[in-house]
Amino acid sequence: MKPMVERYTTYSAFFDFYLSEHSLPATRAVHYLGSTCGIVALILTLSTGWTGWIVVGLIAGYGCAWIGHFFIEHNRPATFKYPLWSFAGDYHMYFLWLTGGLSKRRQLAEDHLKPAP
Numbered sequence: 001m002k003p004m005v006e007r008y009t010t011y012s013a014f015f016d017f018y019l020s021e022h023s024l025p026a027t028r029a030v031h032y033l034g035s036t037c038g039i040v041a042l043i044l045t046l047s048t049g050w051t052g053w054i055v056v057g058l059i060a061g062y063g064c065a066w067i068g069h070f071f072i073e074h075n076r077p078a079t080f081k082y083p084l085w086s087f088a089g090d091y092h093m094y095f096l097w098l099t100g101g102l103s104k105r106r107q108l109a110e111d112h113l114k115p116a117p
Helices: 011-020 025-048 052-073 083-099 102-113
Strands: none
Touching: 011 083, 011 102, 025 052, 025 083, 083 102
């Protein structure tokens, strides 16, 4: 686990850290499950008009993600310090996974986080 710096000033730098905090495939898998639940809840909200689905989606999404952090990755979710960037980072990682670009982006993040020689 990489230490979180005091404050990230760019989303790009934060996203490098975010990816490093999701190093285990099982952690990412439960995030994808939660993200999918969030998308389904949004679709249900739009199709039924019942806004309670939003709450269901948030509980399922964050619940899955936090299970991944606390019980699989054993780290603290970045949501607590960076709620909006973490939300964006989750769907950014999800999109990269769906489109096959996650491995390349994770390697780039790893390179950025390496200590200077």
